[in-house]
Amino acid sequence: MKTISNPSQSKRKKLAERPMIKQRKLMNTVEKIFYNIHRKGDKAVLTYSRQFDWPVQERLEVDRETIEKAASLVSERLKKAIELAYRNIEAFHRSQQEEVRKVETAPGVVCWRESRPITRVGIYIPGGTAPLFSTVLMLAVPAKIAGCKEIVLCTPPNEEGNIHPAILYAASLTGVTKIFAVGGIQAIGAMTFGTESIPKVDKIFGPGNQYVMAAKRSAQYYGTAIDMPAGPSELLVIADDTSMPAFVAADLLSQAEHGPDSQVILLSDNKKVIKAVNKELDIQLENLPRKEIAAQALKNSKAILFNDLDECVDFSNFYAPEHLILATENPVLLGRGVTTAGSVFLGHYSCESAGDYASGTNHTLPTSGHAAAYSGVSLDSFVKKITFQQLSEEGIISIGNAVEIMAEEEQLMGHKNAMTLRLGAVKARQTAAGLTQGQISEQNSLQIEEEGSQVSLQTELQKADEFPQTTPQETKEFPQTEMQEDDNGEI
Numbered sequence: 326m327k328t329i330s331n332p333s334q335s336k337r338k339k340l341a342e343r344p345m346i347k348q349r350k351l352m353n354t355v356e357k358i359f360y361n362i363h364r365k366g367d368k369a370v371l372t373y374s375r376q377f378d379w380p381v382q383e384r385l386e387v388d389r390e391t392i393e394k395a396a397s398l399v400s401e402r403l404k405k406a407i408e409l410a411y412r413n414i415e416a417f418h419r420s421q422q423e424e425v426r427k428v429e430t431a432p433g434v435v436c437w438r439e440s441r442p443i444t445r446v447g448i449y450i451p452g453g454t455a456p457l458f459s460t461v462l463m464l465a466v467p468a469k470i471a472g473c474k475e476i477v478l479c480t481p482p483n484e485e486g487n488i489h490p491a492i493l494y495a496a497s498l499t500g501v502t503k504i505f506a507v508g509g510i511q512a513i514g515a516m517t518f519g520t521e522s523i524p525k526v527d528k529i530f531g532p533g534n535q536y537v538m539a540a541k542r543s544a545q546y547y548g549t550a551i552d553m554p555a556g557p558s559e560l561l562v563i564a565d566d567t568s569m570p571a572f573v574a575a576d577l578l579s580q581a582e583h584g585p586d587s588q589v590i591l592l593s594d595n596k597k598v599i600k601a602v603n604k605e606l607d608i609q610l611e612n613l614p615r616k617e618i619a620a621q622a623l624k625n626s627k628a629i630l631f632n633d634l635d636e637c638v639d640f641s642n643f644y645a646p647e648h649l650i651l652a653t654e655n656p657v658l659l660g661r662g663v664t665t666a667g668s669v670f671l672g673h674y675s676c677e678s679a680g681d682y683a684s685g686t687n688h689t690l691p692t693s694g695h696a697a698a699y700s701g702v703s704l705d706s707f708v709k710k711i712t713f714q715q716l717s718e719e720g721i722i723s724i725g726n727a728v729e730i731m732a733e734e735e736q737l738m739g740h741k742n743a744m745t746l747r748l749g750a751v752k753a754r755q756t757a758a759g760l761t762q763g764q765i766s767e768q769n770s771l772q773i774e775e776e777g778s779q780v781s782l783q784t785e786l787q788k789a790d791e792f793p794q795t796t797p798q799e800t801k802e803f804p805q806t807e808m809q810e811d812d813n814g815e816i
Contacts, residue, residue: 326591326606327579330601340642343386343559343693344586344625351539359514359543366520373511385515387504389489395493408496410683411462417685421704433720440708442472445524446774447516447532448501449541449688451481455583455615456489457532463662463687463702464530465499471707476501477526479516481508513540527659528552530691535586551706553691553699556698559584560629560677561590561646561666563637563659564598569577569673574605576650577626578619579678585621590644592630592637598716599628638662645696667696675722703754720753725751761798 332340361369367385399407427437448464461478468476478501482488488506496504505523507515519525528550529541538556545551560580564573577589593599606623610616631637634653641649642665647668651659656671663669667690668680681688693697716724725748731783732740785786 326589328603328624328630331632337640337643340627340629340640341586341694345535346597348539349488350541351535354536354545355539358752359517359540359547362511362514362520363518366518367522370507370511370515370520370523373390374482374507375511378482379482379483379506382482382486383518384521385505385507386753387493387506389625392486392493392497392504394473395488395490396497398490399494402490404494406683407458407462407491407498410459411466411498413683414462414466415470418470418687418704422470430725431720433717434714434792435716436714436721438710438712440471440475440705441711442708443527444473445475445526445761446473446707447476447477447479447526447529449508449512449529449533449537450478450492450569451531451533451537452480452489452492454478456492458491458495459682460531460689461492461501463689464620465496465700467500467687468530468707469706470688471704471715473707475503475518475524477513477524478504479507479523480504481512481712482506486612493719494789507702510536510540513537513544515546517544525549527707529706530689531555532558532692532704534584538693539614542553552689552702554693554695555689557586558648559588559590559646559652560648560653561592561644562650563592563634564595564652565593565600565634565642565654566595566598567673568593568598570598570601570605571609571675572651572673573602573652574609576652576677577602577606578609578613579676580648581622581626582613582615583618583622585618586621586625587620589626590625590646592631592640592678593628594631594633594637596630597695600628604627606736606769634659641666645691645789646695647692647696648680648688650675650677665697667691667701703810714742718754721747721751760791 329340344782358369358373361372370385371382374385417513423440425437425439427435429435446468448468449463450460450593465476465478470715476499478496486506493504503524505512505515507523513529515523516526526549530552530748531537532555533541535556538554541551542554557726558580560577562573562576573591577591580589581587586717591602592601594783610619610623613619629729631640638659642663645665645666648670648672649663649668651663652673653659656675660669660671668679668686669689680686689702689703690696720743725744728744729748730743732738
């Protein structure tokens with residue numbers, strides 16, 4: 326890992342750059358595949374899956390017999406570990422359920438918010454060089470707690486056409502409803518448009534390489550939501566002279582082994598710490614089965630020496646890491662300065678791999694600096710928050726005139742009239758109920774006075790026992806638009 330000492334502010338932007346494939350080339354590839362999937366459905370998906378994954382693939386959906394058989398192929402030892410992680414992830418995400426809280430914002434005006442599950446979600450599980458069955462838990466468990474009716478899982482088959490049995494076991498355990506043996510851009514495209522076999526989903530979740538991340542970004546343009554921009558994995562460690570170099574090196578390698586386009590960063594206020602960690606990296610790298618992948622990632626990585634830990638935190642906030650480890654003497658105190666990170670691990674014993682598997686927090690996190698604006702996956706990711714409000718007659722009196730004045734000032738007279746009619750009806754009803762004009766004036770003392778109301782009190786007195794009826798207007802429906810091809814054969 327290259328070491329940089331006390332970089333100037335002007336160099337920080339360059340130091341925070343991630344390794345990237347040329348975006349224009351990447352997006353052209355995505356659009357070509359999306360176009361073909363939209364036109365040809367399963368046929369296109371199978372063509373790409375044969376090209377990139379399993380050369381003789383004939384069907385996309387994984388049958389029930391294969392899923393059930395997978396359980397017998399998973400060791401009891403692994404099953405127990407998965408079940409422990411399941412319980413912790415479930416406990417943490419259940420704690421995020423919110424109670425409905427009604428607020429009376431003004432007399433007679435009650436507002437509140439309720440959660441409703443997203444009906445159909447798609448979860449993408451990387452399965453190439455590292456079958457991430459842990460990600461099944463991270464995505465399907467909160468989806469189930471949220472109440473999502475359909476959970477569609479896509480994961481690539483290997484060259485023999487198999488899906489890792491632990492992925493299938495975890496999917497069965499967590500209540501995934503359909504599983505498809507398809508990966509990469511073609512999986513995201515299929516869930517975006519829907520095919521004969523793979524249903525169109527409302528929102529796509531899951532990490533992946535830069536091709537998957539680019540595909541998810543394109544999915545948004547075609548009306549399918551995504552969890553966040555989540556691409557190659559990354560980790561930043563801040564270590565002081567109390568840190569254990571072997572621990573720090575192991576943490577850095579744990580993310581470097583994800584893929585050659587991963588990136589890890591070490592920050593310290595102590596030159597000896599950086600030197601000791603680099604030495605440990607060389608030792609531990611030789612013992613990793615995925616050392617070639619990790620070694621390539623280390624070429625994209627760096628160690629940076631700063632004057633003090635506050636400068637380290639400042640750079641970390643600028644970098645906006647997916648994972649941040651504070652391997653320092655007072656991590657909780659130092660953590661108060663952290664404003665931007667996907668997930669933070671405090672102290673010498675809080676290794677990032679705990680969060681990846683079994684501590685309970687979600688490991689699907691924003692990467693590539695997107696932690697500056699995005700949060701990691703949580704229960705909220707699988708629901709829509711719908712606001713409700715209910716106004717009584719008292720509520721109309723409380724805020725009616727304010728609504729009229731604001732609507733008129735914005736020259737939206739239809740908005741004003743919707744309130745004016747109700748105000749008139751309430752006043753008329755109060756008068757018909759026997760209230761004196763003085764009592765009405767006293768009740769309305771907090772109203773903003775307005776002259777020239779569109780509906781006079783005298784007119785409304787004649788309608789005291791009924792609300793004004795509106796006459797339905799004829800409307801012309803706009804024709805529904807579909808994705809069409811232009812003369813160049815593009816979407």
